[in-house]
Amino acid sequence: MNLHPLLRPFAANAMLAAVTLLAACGGGSSTTSGSATGQGTLRVALTDAPSCGFDEVNVTVEKVRVHRSSTAADADAGWSEVVLNPARRVNLLDLTNGxxxxxxxxxxxxxxxxxxxxxxxxxxxxxxxxxxxxxTGGTETPLDTPSAQQSGLKMNVNLTVAANELADVVLDFDACKSVVTRGASGRYNLKPVVTVLPRVRLDGLVAEGMVAPAIALPTTTVSLQNAGVPVRSTVPDASGRFVLYPVPAGTYDLVVSADGRVTAVMTGVPISDSSRTFATPTGTAIDPPAGTPRSIGGVVSITGSTTIPLATMRALQTVATSTVERHSATNDVVTGSYALKVVAGAPVTSAYSAGATTLSFVADPTADHAVKYQVAASADGLLALSLPADVTAGDVALPVVFAAP
Structure with a gap:
């Protein structure tokens, strides 16, 4: 059987390749699928982006199902299945760093x-x-997954399975954005954010490098971003090594966000389907200067309504000519409260160079870039918001009020 070199639907556009969605049981737009002859093979793996505030996030997978129609119902004919027997319980937080x-x-x-x-x-x-x-520091609590227990967590994809070839995909499960707190009840809901990515052999779609061991903490995030949207994120291991895999082929900003350190951005990092990208030269590590920890937080609401929407909150920062995400979080669905961890201090930037033997990050000279953020807020069915936050004087209280639909 020949290995499919790269799933065609994912290769056209690096951002569209990562089909990020809130998985749900709701329907999708109708799609007419092309027909083909012969048999192919679908192989599926699971990985995770960093989580926040948890020692474990466990899910138990029974099966993965695929269908040619995006509107096919659970009982319709035409489903193909990868069945796990017995079902597999996975701690998503074990699935970082590649x-x-x-x-x-x-x-x-x-x-x-x-x-x-x-x-x-x-x-x-x-x-x-x-x-x-x-x-973190607590005891095991059930994770409520009502939709997953009936028809499954639904994702609309565009996956080509060719005759006599292997379609190899990874489900990137973002535990941090997928676990929703329910106020003071001590309960949690699962509203999965999943990205479908291609996987290849030949050592491609990989970036690796080092951060300083002093910041190799669970709160440090390394991500590859496109126009301020993380495409792949991870936490470094204890030595500072990070591995980002799989990443759709393209060119990205590599962003390091560590508590108490300014944002570090390496621009122009190339990802290829045929070779591994080493972001840091041998013997070097990314070590951003210290900054002043700050917080942006408040309550999320809808004008004229007592309903608390589930919103994704993103702290965006300008570094040189790039816009990057410093931190993201969802709000509490009972109280509406949210908090974003940022830092006051000039971010540092460097351009990727394949032949470099040293690292050279320089401070962004624009004063506003050190203290001014944009908070991007989005929620299903509501008009997205972009709100300024200046952390010069300290933490910022920023209520987020969506217009009624």
Whole structure:
């Protein structure tokens, strides 16, 4: 069987390749799929972006299902399945820094598949639970996943399975954005944010490098971003090494966000489907200067309504000519409160150079770039907001009020 070199639907555009969505049981737009002859193979793995505030985020996968129609119902004919027997319980926080959990593979008719569902097991009445979280310093708490226990977590995709070839994909499960706090109840909901990425062999779609061991902490995030949107994120290991994989081929900003350190950005980092990218020369590490920790926070609401929307809050910062995400979080769905961790201090920047033997980051000379952020707020069915936040004088209280739909 020949290895498919790169899934065609993902290669055209690096941002569209990573089909990021809020997985749900709702429908999608109708799609007419092309037909093909012969059999191909679909292989699926699972990985995770960094999580925040948890020691464990556990999910138990029963099966992965794909269909050619984006509107196919659960009981319709035409589904192909990767069945895990027994179901596999995975701590998503073990799947960072390039680590993958293999879910399995299946043969299926060649063609274009437009719907993928990830089906999770139901929780029992006692622990250990199939799906759960362990808050930092806390105890295991069930993770409520109502949609996943019926028809599965739905994703609209555009996946070509060619005859006699392997379509190899990774489900990138963003645990930080997927776990929603329910106020003081001590309960958590799972509203998954999942990205579907291609995987290749030949040592491609990989970036690796080092940050200083002093900042190799669970709160440090290294990400590859396109126009301020993280495409792949991870936390470095204890030595400072980071691995970002898989990443759609393209050119990105490499962003390092560490507590108490200014933002560091390396521009023009290339990702290829045929070779590994080393972001830092041998013997060097990214070590941003110290900054002053700040917080931007408040309450999310809708004008004239008592409903608390679930919103994604992103702290964006300008570094040289790039816009990057410093931190993101969702609000509490009961109280509406949110908090974004930022820093006051001039960010530093450097341009990627394949032949470099040293690292050379320089401070951004624009004063506003050190203290001024834009908070981008988005929620399903509501008009997105962009709000300024200046942390010169200290923490910023920033209520976010969406217009009524």
């Amino acid at each position: 680590v993958l959990a293999e879910l399995g593979q299946t043969e299926l008719p060649a063609g274009i598949y437009t719907q993928l569902r990830l089906q999770l097991a139901s929780n029992g009445s006692t622990g250990p639970y199939a799906n759960s979280v362990v808050p």
